Amino acid sequence: MSKTVKNIFIQGAISPEFISDSIGKHSAKKEIGAHSIFLGQVRADMIDGKKVESIEYTTYEEMALEKMTVIREEIFAKFELTCLHIYHSLGIIKAGEICLFVFTSSSHRKNATAACEELVERIKAELPVWGKEIMGGGEHQWKVNQ
């Protein structure tokens, strides 16, 4: 069984221009009626009086991409989608920058919206990715997903 393993990782933050390019590429797909997009942005949380200035993301890339291939197939099987794109940042992402971009498209909105939501949940729960929250003074703590 040969699966195409697509890379989802991007070194550094995801720029708004990258997102608009991705949106623009769908104008030729005229069966699409609805796009649903989720963006994760790094939050400047306060932790014990210190502000998070950035998050450094690392991954077990081989395992993450295999897992993502499975998730992608299951989502395509469950929802009627025209397409589906996922990008996750690696490296240091500053507060206010975008670190996750999940993009689903369908002829009708319910499929696009539900698929996008489920993808976000699964990415957070199932992908071997770790965020290290780096504070102003250089201290850090390991992010915990809610």
Next chain:
Amino acid sequence: MSKTVKNIFIQGAISPEFISDSIGKHSAKKEIGAHSIFLGQVRADMIDGKKVESIEYTTYEEMALEKMTVIREEIFAKFELTCLHIYHSLGIIKAGEICLFVFTSSSHRKNATAACEELVERIKAELPVWGKEIMGGGEHQWKVNQ
């Protein structure tokens, strides 16, 4: 009681660049952790063997903006949001172009996602906007929301 009535209508299609500009403006709001975006794209449906080439949107603008102000307030009261933006096209929008842009931001994803979904439903159900589907030969039919 004085309410700020914001305009949501844009003449013509919503460009990907408009969307990325809107996203980029949120990088200074460092309490945001999640953005949810819904985009409506004009579909080239086949109707009795004829292809929809564009939709012409019209509105009862005064009433729509009043209604939108109420919806906006109710959504802000119901969900913890940092901000909320809505744009709807008027005039002729070609198949493949974007006609609706709903954008919610929150510190955590559940609020952003749920608010965005509810906004889309309410916009489609409650805003006095009409779409005229224009076919290849110049014929038209009035769009019906599902």
Next chain:
Amino acid sequence: MAIRVISFGQLSEITGKIFQAEVQNTDQLAALLRDRYHIPVDIKYMVAVNKKVITNNTLLKADDTVALLPPYSGG
């Protein structure tokens, strides 16, 4: 008394965008639309008086604006 009526969507193709109607209340307006404009019975619409949708017969004043609203299809 001439009331200003604005018509939207499919209805505007039948009545024109704006017209004056000599009516005292919204029931009389509905009758006028049926009898003079021959609006087919399968065309559903709501009536708004000064931007508020009404469900019962409503008395109209000279400066009221009445709107005829077919089912919404935005988004």
Next chain:
Amino acid sequence: MAIRVISFGQLSEITGKIFQAEVQNTDQLAALLRDRYHIPVDIKYMVAVNKKVITNNTLLKADDTVALLPPYSGG
């Protein structure tokens, strides 16, 4: 038999990114992490053998790759 172990997130700060462990199975590896690396008991982690998360004690072969995975926090 030296098994290659890759360590991620918080655990990589304790064990280093990659190390060799003289173990026959994953239970022996867990004991090694506790005894030699003194990994605190409140640090939870999963073990993957060749990218598959295992839940029971698993025999290891020389060319296996074992990964130590603290709770995920992507997105």
